[in-house]
Amino acid sequence: MKVSVEIITGTFIDTEVRENATVKELKEKIATDVKLSVKRLILVVGGEDERRMVMEDEDEMTLRDLGVIEDSHMYLFFKHPDLVHKEERSQGGGGGGDDASMEEISSDAENRGETEEEEKTKIDGEEEGKAMKSTEEDSRDAEVEEGEKEKNGEEEKDAAAECEKEEAKEGEEVEV
Template sequence: MKVSVEIITGTFIDTEVNENATVRELKEKIATEVQLSVSRLILVVGHEEERRMVTEDEDEKKLKDLGVREDSHMYLFFKHPDLVYKEEKPQGKEDDASMKEIAESKRGNGEEDEEAKEKTHGEKEDTAMKNGEEDREKEKKNVEETKDNEDGKEKASEGEKGENEMDMVS
C-alpha cells in the first residue's frame, strides 16, 4: 500500500509498504530516507480529530491496526538527539547513528560532548596527579642531594680547618 508521510520541514515522503507492515518497518524505511536513526522518529497517524502520536511501545503494531490505509497521510517529527541519548543511556543502549547525530548537533551548536569533556578533564587530573607526584619525588631527591652536598662541603670545610689549625700549630 502507498502512504504519504509529511515531515515537519514540509517535505513529503511517499513510500510503498506491505499491507501487514509494522510501524517499525515504516520507520526503518523513513529513517533510511531522512538519514536519521529510527529512535529519533515520531510518527503521527489518524484523520483530523483522531490524530495521535504513535508511542514507541506500538512499534510492533501493524499499520492497518492503527487505521493506516492506502493513501493515508501521516506526519513525522523528530526527537532531539540529546533526548534520545538520555533515554537510551540508562538502558545501556548506544545507537551509533544517535551518537553521531549528537556529536554533529553539539558541534553545530558550538558545544562539546559533556562525557568527552569529563573524560578529558579526568585524564588531565590523572596526568596532573602523576606529574605532581613525580615533581614531589624530584624535589625530594633534589633536597636530599643538596643536603648531601652541603654536608660534604661542611665536612670538607671542617677538614680544611683542621689542616689549617695544624699548620698554625707547627
C-alpha cells in the first residue's frame, strides 16, 4: 500500500508498506529516510475533519485500524531530542528501557563516526573555544579602549600646546 507522509518542513516521503503494516513499521521506514530515531517521530493521521496524533501506545496497531488506506496522506512531526532523553530517563534511565532504542542511538553515533565521549569532548572543546574567543574579544576591546584614551590624551596635549603657541603669537603682535 502506498502512503504519502508530509514532513513539517514541507517535504514529502512517498513510501510503500504492507497492507497489514503497523505504525511502528512505518515509523521505522520513515526513520531511515529522515535519519532520526523512531522515538522522535510523531505521526498525525486522518482526514481533514478528524486528524489525530498517533500515540506511542498505538505503535503496535495496524495502519488499517487507524483508517489509513491506499494513497493516504499523513503528517510527520519531530520531538525535540531533549524531550526524548527526559522521557527515557523517567522510564527507568536505560536499564529497563527498550534495547532497540539504545541500538538506534548507538548506531546514530557510529554513523556519525563519533562515540559519546568524542561528542562530549567536541562539545566541551566548542564551549572552551567560545570562552577563549570571548576573553580574547574582551582583551582586544580593553586594548582599543586604552589606545583611544592615550590618543585622546595626546590630542588634548597637542590642542593645549597649539593654544599656547597662538597665545604667544598674539602676545608678540601686541608688543610690536
